[in-house]
Amino acid sequence: MLKVESLVIDRETRIGDNWRQRYKQLILHDPVWFDHMPYIQFPSHWPVFTPKDKLAEFFEAYAMLLELNVWTQTNMTSAKWDAGKQYWTVTVERKTGDKIETRTFHPRHIIQATGHSGKKNFPPSRGWKTSADVYVTVQSFREPTLTLQGNAPSSSDLAIQGMTIIDVRGLVRFHRRHRPIRPLLRRQAPVDDADLILWSLPRPVHKALQQQAAALSIENDRATLEGLTKAGFKLDSGPDGAGLFFKYFQRGGGYYIDVGCSQLIIDGKIKIKQGQEIAEVLPNGLLFADGSRLEADEIVFATGYKNMRTQAEEIFGPEMAAPLKDVWGFDEEGEWRTMWRRSGHPGFWFMGATSRFAGTMADTWRCRSRHWRKA
Template sequence: MEDVIVIGAGPAGLALGACLKGEGLAPLILEREDTVGSAWRRHYRRLALHTDKKRSSLPGLPFPEEAPRYVPRTQVVAYLERYAEAFGLHPRLDAEVARAEPMETGWHVTLTTGESLATRALVFATGVSETPHFATWPGLDSFPGPVIHSRAYRAPGDLPGERVLVVGFGNSGGELALDLSEAGRKVDIAVRSPVNLLPKELFGRPIGNWEVLQRIFPYRVADAITAPILRWKMGDYARLGLRKSDKGPIAQVREDGRIPLIDIGTLDLIRRGRIKVRPGLSRIEGALVTFDDDTSAQYDAILLATGYEVDLRPILGAMPDVLDETGRPVASGEQLAPGLWFCSYHTVPNGQLREISRQAPEISRAVAAYLSARTA
């Protein structure tokens, strides 16, 4: 029987592996893909961290000094490979988990190959960007051009034609609209919900470095303090067709699970008319897309930046005290059932990597204490 099994060999799984080894345990890390950091390998090419490198490293190994402040995707992948090597982590690859069931002595884990494994403790670290969310609208099937999710997008050449509609205004949607516009495409972006926009830096400091306000004040007070500064910095983007959220950026994350867009140039292109803001989609008739304000336009391709879903019910089954009605863990970083933990399954204001670096040591200490108590 294993001491502890970790499911996933992305940043969370690797951080857990290092921290569990630091507690004297021998974790078995299972990864369904054939490499570590698989999600980062398939992200679009221009992606870079939106948080600075000093606040984005995993426990025990900082990013190299020569790395830029906002580390690009390829260097993040190299860092994850180096992290696994530095801590002697050897995940078992091509090992996809089909089921995990509690038993008296721990957990019974079944792989898709039919192989069974037993472990005294189990930690899920499969991430929040594994299953794309595909929104749909009346007539979508009639659209003659390609309709792809942002997960399948690598570069502008992936989408043929001149006019592209990007659906969604999260960080992926904003950056991919920028990417396509800079490549000479005519880009519209459909924004259904009220938004919050943040600058990448404020007074020369990365926006994530301002989390000190959240430690000092309740989050709504922190939002109120920063609101005038953000208005000064970002301007009145309601004039551009974007509806400002009634909630501040921290409240939007805490209460709605929605991450504000950290602007890296998209807003400037909207102001200059190179990206046109549209409301939500109403229906699609062939290449003609009609929006909620009854305006219409024709497009050659649609890019869905509609986010991801987390649903662990296929593996764990219905566990009302552990998973919510959508299959997402009700909490991360704490034990939700005997011998069961989840690492970084909820969006946070200051980046998932920073949250992983906080949760992984806490979970590892808790797992070590749990196992010690059961063998005492």
């Protein structure tokens, strides 16, 4: 749109394959009005919660309608920055049919958009001995299994299929998902307006508003939260009580938007073991640091990701990645670290994460109108 020449490369066969390949139950956790893309919004008949394959189709159509320059089945094989000429020399290999074509480019900028996070957090730290072949990571998970390690959106999604969740360390911020009723859609703030308001809010003001919103959501969800606590589930209310969004902004995880898992935990249909380090993965289950054992046919590790910078290191090598700063979370001025801004390396940018933050604004609005009504 800005008349900047660009080429998008992706290693998968089709646009959206990174969604198609995930576990079949995956449905977006946010309602559609949180997820709109720039230039072309989801159609008005779109379901409130988008199934992953439908999202993949939308992305493919989006790229076609906007005539985006995308090469799939393409891998970058080398990238070197020329400080004198101020451009990159990039070699890519593109597969078409049986043929692999090698091309060299000289872009002034590279944007790494490989997802919000970095390398898989697996095997987890703290000297685990992984002697067994009973486990799978959530990234390669496809079908129901029995025991699950980790606790955040993906692990809770999978647990609904009837497993035990084991959470070693974390406290989790639960947040009830908005009810999927169509009239609610019409009451949302226009997405562009919400974006503008949100992005122009100084972070401390935004945090103060979110503290109020989180307090209201805790009040609304009291019965669920008490039930979870009774079931042995440790909860928190986000950084300084600012709820889910600030946990997402600062940590990029540690929360769960309830798609049904909470009630199953409360009813004892999903069992929880929390606060115990795993000492060893056994051929038939897990051994914990306190000596207790848990038998399992299969274990899914939903142990999250490392910082996005680790992915840059893997793709571009340690020398190029050395000056890069950690991505996400806030800097001393309350701005997002490194994402969408100077990365520490000339001509190199990080882009990732959720498409927009309109939802935060919708929450803030709801919260404010409640307070205004009270006043």
